[in-house]
Amino acid sequence: MQLFALGLNHHSAPIAIRERVSFQPERLGQALLSLTNAKPVREAAILSTCNRTELYYASDDPQSAADWLADFHRLSLNDISPYLYSYPQREAVRHVFRVASGLDSMVLGEPQILGQVKEAARQAEEAGTLGTLLHKLFQRTFAVAKEVRTTTAIGANTVSMAAAAVHLSERIFERVSDQQVLFVGAGEMVELCAAHFAGAKPRRLTIANRTEVRAQGLAERFGGDVIRLDAVGDVLHRYDVVVSCTGSPLPIVGLGMVERAIKARRHRPMVMVDLAVPRDIEREVADLDDVFLYTVDDLAQVVESGLESRQAAVIEAESIIDSQVDGFLHWVEARDAVPTIRALREHAESLRQTEMERALKLLARGESPERVLEVLSHGLANKLMHAPTQYLNRSEGERLGEAMRVLHHLFDLNRRG
Known part of the structure; x- marks a missing residue:
């Protein structure tokens, strides 16, 4: 039985493809059981973020996971195979180490990915699909990521998606402090964005979420208020910046809703940042003259600060990872x-x-x-x-x-x- 990594990410696939194979958090347990029960896959974990969907699994038949991925999302394998990458054991271990260390991220060295990998391992353990091999792999992965972050400058001059969202807003509006900001969702990414925007002291900060308890906690932390998710359409025109990141399988903010908001705003510009995969905001919104809509792929273009120091640390980080790959494979053998x-x-x-x-x-x-x-x-x-x-x-x-x-x-x- 061998370890494999299969998936696609922001390097290999555009957002239009990534959103078709993403997994909703509430379906991860079901997906893991489906993968290990219906196919010759012994152990499995699934990492699904806005930038990547990856399967880490142990099997004697690597092709089975690709077939399953297409079947689960009701897609033809031919439609997604040009965007897929598949790594056998040594390359798979190295890939997981690099992902968790932030070397494969859209923003080099960003720290959020490590938490997302840990959550993927937790979900697999909860589903009962994390066997001895993957358990050891993830434990070693977390240790490697910690070593990379503590002994290299890979995390220096932190630039995150959240910071990039603020930067984009400042391109349109001279000062965020004069603007009203609406966050749709209350997950980790929204929390990070809210923290960055709160630092810029916007005139108003509002959280819209299905679960008001979670939204209330964030609002209290950042000095904002809360509205119901189904009320977004009625108040959208009041906000200059809208940042959305939910787990909804369908768009929450539609073209008609934004058109009405722009009309009510008398065509004052609006910045909309859609960090969700699948997208929360209909793609046609980008065609409106007074709306500046950015997706996770667009954020890569504004991430510049700190890249030089991080690039210098990559060589050192890769050396650590190569050594740790050899150590892990020795354990496997x-x-x-x-x-x-x-x-x-x-x-x-x-x-x-x-x-x-x-x-x-x-x-x-x-x-x-x-x-x-x-x-x-x-x-x-x-x-x-x-x-x-x-x-x-x-x-x-x-x-x-x-x-x-x-x-x-x-x-x-x-x-x-």
């Missing part, structure tokens, strides 16, 4: 050898027991201890040497040379000779 080691020990123990019983019978018959020890040692040595001697005698030609090399190495004969 050692784990694969355990059944053979156990069988070898059981075989030796069986031979020992047989010779011990024979020795006890000789002692019971009155044989001298010296004679019994001599018989015991000869018998045990002959039985232990029987299999390698037969292996050598049965080998011919090139196999004989290889057999001799194996036995010399196995029994350290060169040093003894």
Whole structure:
């Protein structure tokens, strides 16, 4: 059984493709069980964010996961295969380490991805699909990410999606402090964005969410107010900046809703930042003259600060990761050898027991201890040497040379000779 990583991300696929294969949080458990029950996949975890959807799994059939991914989302594999990447064991381990360390992120070194990888592992453990192999992989992954962040400058001059959203708003409005900001959703990304916008002291900060308790907590923290999600259409015109990131499978903010808001605003500009995958805001909104709509892919164009120092740290981070990949694969190989080691020990123990019983019978018959020890040692040595001697005698030609090399190495004969 081998480890594999399969998926697509912002490097390999546009948002229009990524949103078609994303997983809603409430369906992750169902998806994991479907993947491990219906296909030859023994262990599995799914990482689904706005920038990537990836399957980490253990299987003897790597193709099965790609087939399952297409079937689960009711897509043709031919439609998504040009955007998919698949990594076998060594490359898969290295990829997971790089992802968690922020080396594969849209914003190099961004810290949110580590929390998202930890959440993917937690979901898999809760679903019962995190076996020994993946459990060890994730534990090592978290340790590697910590080492990369604490010993390199990969996280220096932090630039996040949240900071980029503020930067985009400042391109349109000179000062965020003069604007009213609406957040749709109350998840981690909205929380990060709210923290950044709150630092700019907007004139008003509002949280719209289905669950008012969660929204109320964020509003109190950042000095804002709360509205119901179904009230967004009625009040949208009041806000200059709208940042949305929910888990909705369908758009929450439609073209007609925004058209009415722009008309009520008398065509004053509006910045809309859609951080959700699938998108919360209908793509046609971008065609409106007075609306500046940005998606997660657009944010990459404004992330500039700190990249030089982070790029310099990449070489050091990659070196750490390469070393840790070798260490993890050594553990995997050692784990694969355990059944053979156990069988070898059981075989030796069986031979020992047989010779011990024979020795006890000789002692019971009155044989001298010296004679019994001599018989015991000869018998045990002959039985232990029987299999390698037969292996050598049965080998011919090139196999004989290889057999001799194996036995010399196995029994350290060169040093003894």
